[in-house]
Amino acid sequence: MIRLKDRLNADRRSTGNSGLALGHYVDAALRHVPSAVEEQIAMAEAFAESQLWDTDKSQPSTYRVGEEAYKLASNLKLTLQEATYGRRGTLVVSAGVERLLDALDAEGPLQRPERRRPER
Secondary structure, eight states, X not given: OHHHHHHHHHHHHHHOOTTOOHHHHHHHHHHTSOSSHHHHHHHXXXXXXXXXXXXXXXXXXXXXXXXXXXXXXXXXXXHHXXXXXXXXXXXXXXXXXXXXXXXXXXXXXXXXXXXXXXOO
């Protein structure tokens, strides 16, 4: 969560957009989580292994997300239970956020989009 908040604050500074929110990043991360449950589990297990000594506890959170991200999140618990990987949805979401942050870091600072007035 610290890494996500740091990225959010850096992007707010680099774009001048104080309206950026954690939910924007969670939405983007969920939209890029693989649809195959086997890939979700592999991603979650790799994340859990990388966080082996991390003692931070997760906290329940609520974010506004789009329809696609909501669909994945609302079905995640049941999907993982059916795959005998229940009670680990937080790992899937956390792994998705880490993947997004890695991709964003590789791209560098977020830039403010150039605004152009429509030609008349």
